[in-house]
Amino acid sequence: MAFEGLAERLQSTMKKITGKGKVSEQDVKEMTREVRLALLEADVNFKVVKDLIKRIKERAVGQEVMESLTPGQQVIKVVKEELSELMGGEQSKIAVADRPPTVIMMVGLQGAGKTTTTGKLANHLRKKHNRSPLLVAADVYRPAAVDQLETVGQQLGMPVFSKGTDANPVDIAKEAIEQAKNEHNDYVIIDTAGRLHVDENLMDELDQIKAAVKPDEIFLVADAMTGQDAVNVAESFNEQLELSGVVLTKLDGDTRGGAALSIRAVTGKPIKFAGMGEKLDQLEAFHPEGMASRILGM
Amino acid sequence: ARYRKVDEDFFEELEEVLIAADVGVNTVMDLVDELKMEVKRQNIKDTKEIKDVISEKLVDIYYGDDDEEVEQLHLRDDELSVILVVGVNGVGKTTSIGKLAHQLQQDGKNVMLAAGDTFRAGAIEQLDIWGERAGVDVIKQSEGSDPAAVIYDGIKSAKSRNADVLICDTAGRLQNKVNLMNELAKVKRVIEREVPGAPHEVLLVLDATTGQNALSQAKTFSDATDVSGIVLTKLDGTAKGGIVLAIRNELQIPVKFVGLGEQVEDLEQFDAHAFVYGLFADLLEGDEE
Numbered sequence: 386m387a388f389e390g391l392a393e394r395l396q397s398t399m400k401k402i403t404g405k406g407k408v409s410e411q412d413v414k415e416m417t418r419e420v421r422l423a424l425l426e427a428d429v430n431f432k433v434v435k436d437l438i439k440r441i442k443e444r445a446v447g448q449e450v451m452e453s454l455t456p457g458q459q460v461i462k463v464v465k466e467e468l469s470e471l472m473g474g475e476q477s478k479i480a481v482a483d484r485p486p487t488v489i490m491m492v493g494l495q496g497a498g499k500t501t502t503t504g505k506l507a508n509h510l511r512k513k514h515n516r517s518p519l520l521v522a523a524d525v526y527r528p529a530a531v532d533q534l535e536t537v538g539q540q541l542g543m544p545v546f547s548k549g550t551d552a553n554p555v556d557i558a559k560e561a562i563e564q565a566k567n568e569h570n571d572y573v574i575i576d577t578a579g580r581l582h583v584d585e586n587l588m589d590e591l592d593q594i595k596a597a598v599k600p601d602e603i604f605l606v607a608d609a610m611t612g613q614d615a616v617n618v619a620e621s622f623n624e625q626l627e628l629s630g631v632v633l634t635k636l637d638g639d640t641r642g643g644a645a646l647s648i649r650a651v652t653g654k655p656i657k658f659a660g661m662g663e664k665l666d667q668l669e670a671f672h673p674e675g676m677a678s679r680i681l682g683m
Numbered sequence: 684a685r686y687r688k689v690d691e692d693f694f695e696e697l698e699e700v701l702i703a704a705d706v707g708v709n710t711v712m713d714l715v716d717e718l719k720m721e722v723k724r725q726n727i728k729d730t731k732e733i734k735d736v737i738s739e740k741l742v743d744i745y746y747g748d749d750d751e752e753v754e755q756l757h758l759r760d761d762e763l764s765v766i767l768v769v770g771v772n773g774v775g776k777t778t779s780i781g782k783l784a785h786q787l788q789q790d791g792k793n794v795m796l797a798a799g800d801t802f803r804a805g806a807i808e809q810l811d812i813w814g815e816r817a818g819v820d821v822i823k824q825s826e827g828s829d830p831a832a833v834i835y836d837g838i839k840s841a842k843s844r845n846a847d848v849l850i851c852d853t854a855g856r857l858q859n860k861v862n863l864m865n866e867l868a869k870v871k872r873v874i875e876r877e878v879p880g881a882p883h884e885v886l887l888v889l890d891a892t893t894g895q896n897a898l899s900q901a902k903t904f905s906d907a908t909d910v911s912g913i914v915l916t917k918l919d920g921t922a923k924g925g926i927v928l929a930i931r932n933e934l935q936i937p938v939k940f941v942g943l944g945e946q947v948e949d950l951e952q953f954d955a956h957a958f959v960y961g962l963f964a965d966l967l968e969g970d971e972e
């Protein structure tokens with residue numbers, strides 16, 4: 386593909402600079418231009434890029450870079466620091482309610498990976514934390530969404546609460562909590578239907594579910610291949626629901642994954658887990674530093 | 684209406700609007716350079732005049748030297764046509780198949796579906812429901828069976844029932860999974876072997892919310908299955924799907940359909956002129972208050 390990593394890009398820029406012996410402000414400008422291109426090609430939102438470039442430029446015209454013997458490497462260092470700062474530290478903890486069950490709600494656009502991630506999280510909670518989750522089929526819209534979650538439940542040998550497709554998702558969620566209490570399930574993971582952030586009715590439905598079950602966690606499930614629109618999506622879901630975290634799916638692909646930076650920048654919420662495949666054990670803690678390098682292609 | 688001046692600020696905003704539409708920074712910079720020259724040449728002063736020039740340039744990038752007939756499906760009138768549908772996970776393959784089956788059925792074709800996604804939980808049931816909605820038969824085996832065998836079965840049934848069109852669903856797969864891409868190539872070989880001249884269309888489904896990775900999807904799926912057209916889904920959201928410009932320009936793959944919702948009627952023929960206007964409309968419509 387046409388995408389070069391930032392290191393190679395800066396290297397070719399540097400070739401022009403070395404020989405002159407001294408780094409000028411113009412050189413710094415050219416270097417930050419390469420950084421901008423690399424970030425945009427990685428799908429980082431252009432507004433996020435703008436802010437980042439401003440900060441990087443401010444630092445780069447300082448001594449740190451201009452008086453360095455290896456200005457290219459210094460620029461990379463500055464860029465990496467800025468990205469890491471933005472990505473925040475690692476955080477894969479899941480809330481525990483004072484009185485069980487702990488309720489987790491999964492939300493996001495169509496096809497992002499909510500249903501699969503519901504299964505993966507349940508598996509994670511059982512394996513790593515010795516918990517016994519109840520999965521809840523609250524997607525009554527997508528054809529066979531209930532079958533899909535029931536199959537996932539079977540594969541895991543875990544209970545799935547469903548009331549078919551004629552029931553109201555709010556009622557389904559409420560009744561599921563009751564069942565979890567009766568059956569001593571300490572976690573309830575609610576799989577909701579995919580919806581567009583601009584669909585007011587369906588966004589209101591999420592509000593109603595939230596009000597009815599008071600979730601301890603609300604995870605936005607987002608596809609790592611998302612482009613510039615990631616900021617609109619994340620912003621809307623966060624404004625509507627006050628997310629507690631993000632799961633970034635399909636990171637087993639070859640996307641640079643700039644959406645991670647965009648989502649993080651507009652919500653300030655941690656990306657907690659990464660989906661690394663279609664199988665139910667392919668969920669990992671999210672590593673922010675690794676992500677910064679991946680976005681830069683190095 | 685009042686129009687603003689075409690100056691540096693205007694070009695900067697245009698650049699941002701197009702980047703925000705996922706057109707891709709390199710394509711955008713080339714376009715803006717060309718536009719600047721054109722504006723000088725034609726002595727264009729305000730945004731009222733530039734609208735058509737931008738549209739023209741974008742359509743030029745899109746079509747290249749081709750004619751504008753590429754959006755049509757190339758199906759046979761006299762015998763079975765096979766459409767293979769491919770793409771990464773969750774983009775809308777199964778849904779688009781349901782919508783397309785409905786459309787073809789409405790056009791008077793006898794349509795059948797083959798449930799070639801034997802992997803994802805609930806995939807067969809999902810296609811079954813779409814078959815019901817469209818009023819067409821679905822050929823299926825159990826979860827976990829060999830997709831090539833299901834497609835083979837589908838072709839046999841389609842032939843024996845004198846179907847006009849067989850649409851084959853496949854499991855979503857990321858393009859960097861070599862084994863899964865080989866599996867897909869095998870499915871295509873079965874189709875080629877069983878029906879001369881088939882598959883008549885290989886449709887790659889792309890999610891409009893996808894960023895620059897869509898170009899890599901188009902390239903790799905094309906290498907494996909020789910993609911003939913794109914279905915661009917989820918355009919009913921705020922994403923614009925601008926990457927199809929680069930895909931058309933670099934790989935010569937045309938968009939044939941756009942997905943505009945989750946209902947059975949929400950599939951439309953692609954219209955390049957309307958599409959490119961949508962990429963930058965926000966910029967101009969803001970001016971024309």
Ligand SMILES: Nc1nc2c(ncn2[C@@H]2O[C@H](COP(=O)(O)OP(=O)(O)OP(=O)(O)O)[C@@H](O)[C@H]2O)c(=O)[nH]1
Nearest residue numbers: 495496497498499500501579635660661662772773
């Ligand atoms: N490769 C890969 N595929 C994934 C991952 N997570 C989910 N998928 C696949 O993505 C597709 C969509 O996943 P779903 O779990 O059905 O997505 P969803 O968000 O529930 O979809 P809707 O309910 O239709 O909105 C399926 O093919 C999954 O197997 C991941 O981390 N990696």
Ligand SMILES: Nc1nc2c(ncn2[C@@H]2O[C@H](COP(=O)(O)OP(=O)(O)OP(=O)(O)O)[C@@H](O)[C@H]2O)c(=O)[nH]1
Nearest residue numbers: 495496772773774775776777778855917942943944
């Ligand atoms: N808003 C909107 N949603 C769509 C559109 N097309 C598909 N969807 C939704 O996207 C989700 C995924 O669609 P599927 O048809 O299951 O996608 P797929 O590519 O078959 O997924 P896998 O088989 O898991 O790879 C579902 O919730 C669909 O309803 C569209 O044009 N607009």
Ligand SMILES: [K+]
Nearest residue numbers: 496497608890
């Ligand atoms: K997606």
Ligand SMILES: [Mg+2]
Nearest residue numbers: 499500524530
């Ligand atoms: Mg789902």
Ligand SMILES: [Mg+2]
Nearest residue numbers: 776777800806
């Ligand atoms: Mg499917």
